[in-house]
Amino acid sequence: MPGRIVILNGAPRSGKSTLARAIQAQGGTWLNWGVDAFNATLPPHLLPGIGLRPGGERPDLEPQVALLYPAFFNALAVFARSGFDVVAELGMHRDYAAPFDPFAVMAERLARLPVMLVGIDCALEVIMARRRADPAQGLYVAGPGIPAPVQRWQDAVHAGRTYHLRLDMGRLEPAQGALQIEARLPEFDCVSSI
Structure with a gap:
């Protein structure tokens, strides 16, 4: 029987990584295979890889991103099928x-696997406070106000998207979010459409 897949989709600093660790802390065989883990495998000239921000700012990298996403989801599918x-x-x-x-790549590559798609929300004020507290050595734009790249993430990441569950990780503690996901997981023990 394949493993279950939980996709947490949200803007940077919205609380996805801490939520993923909280899911792992509940026990079981949860692997954390996300943008940070995948991008750690890439050579510098391909970065930020699948973390390329919205706005079409790096059209030179987009052909590679279009190849990296299928590779990412193929590896994820192998873990789940194992x-x-x-x-x-x-x-x-x-x-x-x-x-x-x-x-669309995700839907194709993860077809016939149990997938739960979770939208991660977080108020811009909370995201900016997190960016200012930990700018990750300049990785995160963290100036005063709401910088344009941060607003683009907030606008683009959920545009036109339907989720199985939405969580506001600016309001919830990671353990609370993990419990909400755990409560819904039995619905996804069989194959789910994404």
């Missing part, structure tokens, strides 16, 4: 210079 539960924290969007939809 019986591991997998939580993946991502920031998927469709706002590229050239037409590209990672959600």
Whole structure:
């Protein structure tokens, strides 16, 4: 029987990584295969890889991103087919210079597997407080106000998307979010459509 897959989709600093760790802390065989883990495998010239932010700012990287997403989801599918539960924290969007939809890639590559798609919300004020508290050595834009790249993430990451569950991780503690996901998981023990 394949493992279950939980996809956490939200903007950077919205609480996806801490939620993924809280899911793992509940026990079981949860692997954390998300954007950070995947991008750690990439050479510097391909970064930020599948973490490319919305707005079409790096059209030179987009052809590689269109190849990296299928590779990412193929690996995720192998983990699940091997019986591991997998939580993946991502920031998927469709706002590229050239037409590209990672959600369509996900649906194709994870077909016939039990997938729960969770939208992660978080107020911009909370995201900015987290960015200012930990700018990750300049990785995160953390100036005063709401910088344009941060607003683009907030606008693009959930545009036109339907989820099985939405969680506001600016209001919930990670353990609370993990419990809400755990409560819904039995619905996804059989194959789910995404």
